[in-house]
Amino acid sequence: xxxxxxxxxxxxxxxxxxxxxxxxxxxxxxxxxxxxxxxxxxxxxxxxxxxxxxxxxxxxxxxxxxxxxxxxxxxxxxxxxxxxxxxxxxxxxxxxxxxxxxxxxxxxxxxxxxxxxxxxxxxxxxxxxxxxxxxxxxxxxxxxxxxxxxxxxxxxxxxxxxxxxxxxxxxxxxxxxxxxxxxxxxxxxxxxxxxxxxxxxxxxxxxxxxxxxxxxxxxxxxxxxxxxxxxxxxxxxxxxxxxxxxxxxxxxxxxxxxxxxxxxxxxxxxxxxxxxxx
Amino acid sequence: xxxxxxxxxxxxxxxxxxxxxxxxxxxxxxxxxxxxxxxxxxxxxxxxxxxxxxxxxxxxxxxxxxxxxxxxxxxxxxxxxxxxxxxxxxxxxxxxxxxxxxxxxxxxxxxxxxxxxxxxxxxxxxxxxxxxxxxxxxxxxxxxxxxxxxxxxxxxxxxxxxxxxxxxxxxxxxxxxxxxxxxxxxxxxxxxxxxxxxxxxxxxxxxxxxxxxxxxxxxxxxxxxxxxxxxxxxxxxxxxxxxxxxxxxxxxxxxxxxxxxxxxxxxxxxxxxxxxxxxxxxxxxxxxxxxx
Numbered sequence: 001x002x003x004x005x006x007x008x009x010x011x012x013x014x015x016x017x018x019x020x021x022x023x024x025x026x027x028x029x030x031x032x033x034x035x036x037x038x039x040x041x042x043x044x045x046x047x048x049x050x051x052x053x054x055x056x057x058x059x060x061x062x063x064x065x066x067x068x069x070x071x072x073x074x075x076x077x078x079x080x081x082x083x084x085x086x087x088x089x090x091x092x093x094x095x096x097x098x099x100x101x102x103x104x105x106x107x108x109x110x111x112x113x114x115x116x117x118x119x120x121x122x123x124x125x126x127x128x129x130x131x132x133x134x135x136x137x138x139x140x141x142x143x144x145x146x147x148x149x150x151x152x153x154x155x156x157x158x159x160x161x162x163x164x165x166x167x168x169x170x171x172x173x174x175x176x177x178x179x180x181x182x183x184x185x186x187x188x189x190x191x192x193x194x195x196x197x198x199x200x201x202x203x204x205x206x207x208x209x210x211x212x213x214x215x216x217x218x219x220x221x222x223x224x225x226x227x228x229x230x231x232x233x234x235x236x237x238x239x240x241x242x243x244x245x246x247x248x249x250x251x252x253x254x255x256x257x258x259x260x261x262x263x264x265x266x267x268x269x270x271x272x273x274x275x276x277x278x
Numbered sequence: 279x280x281x282x283x284x285x286x287x288x289x290x291x292x293x294x295x296x297x298x299x300x301x302x303x304x305x306x307x308x309x310x311x312x313x314x315x316x317x318x319x320x321x322x323x324x325x326x327x328x329x330x331x332x333x334x335x336x337x338x339x340x341x342x343x344x345x346x347x348x349x350x351x352x353x354x355x356x357x358x359x360x361x362x363x364x365x366x367x368x369x370x371x372x373x374x375x376x377x378x379x380x381x382x383x384x385x386x387x388x389x390x391x392x393x394x395x396x397x398x399x400x401x402x403x404x405x406x407x408x409x410x411x412x413x414x415x416x417x418x419x420x421x422x423x424x425x426x427x428x429x430x431x432x433x434x435x436x437x438x439x440x441x442x443x444x445x446x447x448x449x450x451x452x453x454x455x456x457x458x459x460x461x462x463x464x465x466x467x468x469x470x471x472x473x474x475x476x477x478x479x480x481x482x483x484x485x486x487x488x489x490x491x492x493x494x495x496x497x498x499x500x501x502x503x504x505x506x507x508x509x510x511x512x513x514x515x516x517x518x519x520x521x522x523x524x525x526x527x528x529x530x531x532x533x534x535x536x537x538x539x540x541x542x543x544x545x546x547x548x549x550x551x552x553x554x555x556x557x558x559x560x561x562x563x564x565x566x567x568x569x570x
Contacts, residue, residue, distance in 0.1 A: 013373065022376045023366070024383045027443070030398050031386070033409055048407050095293035102285035110290060112559055117301055119500050119555030122527060123308035125537050125543040130304050149300035152293050157562075171284060179288050210391035213506060217532070228391045232511065235397055242401065249394055261390040264382065267389075271448065272455035 012017050038246035045243035060247040067238070068248050070224060073230040077255075079140060080226055081208040084147035093151050093197060096159035097189055097217060101168065111160060117153030124217050131218055138220050146218070147208045155200045162196035163189075199270035202263035207254050225250045280524045305548045310454070312542040318535025330542040340519045341527070343544070348524040351438060352502030358442045359498055360491060363449030368483070370450070371457045373526050381454070385447040392444065397509020399440045427513055430520040435523050445501070449494050456490035457483070496558050503547060 029050070037045045039056035065071065099111040127146075128137070136142030166189070174184045190197070212228040219225060222233070231252045236247050260267065312330055316323045334341040372380055387395060400407045403426035411423035426436040463481050473481070506525035509515065515522035515530065524543055531540030 016369065016372050017374055020369060020380045023369075024380050027383055027387060027447075029409065030402050033402065034398055046407070048401050048404065048409065049412060083535040091293040091296065094289040098285045098287065098289040102281055102287070104282075107287075107290075110294065114293065114297055115562070116555045116559060117297060119551050119558050120301065120305060121504050121544065121547045121551050122301065123304040123541060123548065124306075125532055125541040125544060126307040126311055127300065127304040128532075129307065130299065134299070145296060146300055152297045152301075156293065167445070175284055181284055181289075184284070185289070206389055210389075210393075212391070212393050216529075228393050232393050232397065245397070249397060253390055253394055256389050256391070257386075260386070261382075264385075267385075268451055268455070271451050 034249050037242055038250050040243050042241050042243055045110045045241070045246065048242055057243065060243050061251070064234075064244045064247045064251070067244070068230060068234045070227065070230070070248070073225055073227045075142070076224060077093060077209055077228070080143050080147060081205050083144040085204045087144065088148040088151050088155055088204050089197055089200050091148065092155035092158050092200065093190065093193060094185065095152075096156045097163050097185060097193075099156075100160045100163040101171070111156070114153055115157050115160075117150075117230065118157065120153075124213075128217065137218060138224070140224055142218060143214055143224075146214045147204075147211065150214075151204050151207060155204065158200055158270060159193065159196055161273065162193060166192050195266075195269070196273075198263070199266040199273070201264045202259060203270050205259055206256055206267070208259040209259075234246050260278065294427075308541045308548065310339060311538060312545045316541070318537065326538075330538050334542055334546070340522070341539075343519050344522045344527040344543070345526055345546070347519075347522055348433065348503060348505075351441075351505060351523055352499055354438050355441050355445070355502050355505075356495060356498035358438075359446050359449045359477055360494055362442065362445045362446045363453055363494070363496065364487075364491075366450040367453035367457055368479070373470065381451070385451055387444045387450045390444070392507030393511045395444050396508055399443075399512060400427070403440075405434060428517055430517045433513055433517060434521045437509055437512050440512060441505065444508065445498075449498070452494055453487065455492060456487050460486050478489045485547075492561065496554070496561065499554055500551070502560070503550065510550060 033048065033050055036050055036052060037048060038060055039058070040053045041057055044053060076105075095114070096111075099114075129135045131142055131146075136145065151222045170188060171184055174188045179188065209226075210228060212226065212232070215225055215229050219229075222230070225233070231248045234248050238244050248262070311323075313325055313327060314323045315326045315329075333339060334345075336342075366384060370377060370384070374380060401407075403411075405411055405423070405425045405428070408426075410426070414420065414423045424432060427433050460483065465478055465484075468478050468482060504525060505523055506529070509521055509523050509526050510529070513521040515526040524547055528540045528543050531537070531543065
């Protein structure tokens with residue numbers, strides 16, 4: 001009886017582990033396909049199979065950096081991502097902090113008004129008109145401001161719930177010690193918000209790096225394109241050379257995978273903070 | 279009152295200004311422009327009443343099909359991601375070796391750009407050399423090897439499947455956190471009473487996970503209705519209108535310079551989203567009631 005139960009447990013454990021591996025392989029196979037083929041020559045890559053190559057073509061990478069103008073697009077992506085990460089984190093934390101602390105009705109209303117943006121869709125057609133009016137069409141500044149605006153709602157939501165966990169007595173103590181409101185925020189509150197700010201920064205970076213719809217609508221000149229849009233365009237031009245396309249995909253995805261591996265803890269924290277509380 | 283001074287309202291202005299001008303204003307303007315004949319050719323813009331809405335809801339065009347596709351996409355992907363995500367979450371809270379490795383792998387597609395996922399699957403789903411058909415032929419299932427993205431009968435299913443592949447890890451991650459917040463003593467008590475695994479799931483896991491499942495459903499509905507990236511990269515709405523969704527439709531109208539129809543489609547989505555957003559906020563206010 002006892003040994004039979006033990007055996008059943010063992011079988012179950014083997015089954016569960018096997019299932020997990022099968023599922024992981026299904027998820028990882030398409031990604032391995034890209035990595036493997038980025039090292040093949042053009043002829044071998046035209047089959048797009050998972051076979052490993054005997055002599056890896058490292059030159060694919062230097063070739064694609066040159067042909068795909070990846071230097072410029074990498075710098076563009078960096079500018080858009082880092083620019084909106086800094087601006088969005090600063091503006092969102094200032095707003096969320098005051099709206100959480102200042103108990104007035106107006107602030108509560110404004111908070112709900114901003115958070116509604118998590119659901120609201122963007123009207124790209126009329127946004128073009130607004131962008132023309134404020135003279136931000138086809139500018140890098142425009143893209144940074146758009147990315148900031150679109151991510152304010154979720155970031156405000158995340159920071160707002162975190163601020164409410166910090167005791168208000170800390171603020172009062174700082175004010176009694178002679179701190180100004182701005183000094184209180186910068187020197188006392190911001191350091192306490194560090195965990196949620198890291199989450200916000202990681203998520204904003206991933207979202208902006210991966211985004212391409214704003215540039216698709218509002219950046220006419222390809223010299224201002226981010227890596228995502230450039231890789232898609234490259235794909236259209238060199239669709240016969242899958243090895244180069246794969247190398248381009250690997251290079252474009254490398255930054256987000258790196259940030260993911262380093263910041264996994266913070267991503268999961270951000271995903272779940274919003275969901276579990278509700 | 280001292281709070282007014284300690285927490286000055288101007289702290290909000292930066293965020294509020296950008297959000298109001300670049301996010302809310304276009305949506306409000308959009309509703310106004312839905313009643314005009316605005317296009318890339320128009321010298322001046324005229325009021326035309328409900329004409330654009332009549333066009334969009336008329337059966338003479340394909341717009342109703344676009345709206346139908348959008349709702350179908352939202353329904354199917356939301357349901358599938360929740361069911362598969364829940365199954366994955368249950369699996370990956372069991373005693374699996376290399377647990378964190380498996381979790382990390384399943385979340386990985388979520389951090390990739392949808393545009394890149396689209397390109398990857400254009401290769402995987404290629405009828406001749408694609409990984410999927412090659413694998414099907416290798417195990418003798420030649421009959422199942424299809425033109426995944428070019429056959430108008432199955433293209434939309436393929437697009438939804440890719441989106442599910444990309445997004446299920448996200449739901450799984452949220453649900454794992456939900457599962458881990460259920461006290462293990464509940465299961466121990468049920469086991470002592472002789473409850474089966476299914477009974478435990480049905481009477482403990484599912485009810486306690488309901489609030490989390492509500493959130494994942496709302497998030498998926500919001501995402502599904504707004505989907506653009508995956509569809510654009512995989513099929514760009516084709517073949518024909520088989521995979522056209524609202525936002526690929528808007529992009530095409532924009533490209534053709536038919537701004538009024540584009541903004542009308544967007545405005546319909548704005549109204550739908552106001553309803554979804556209302557429920558989202560109501561849920562959040564209820565859930566976060568104790569925070570103040």
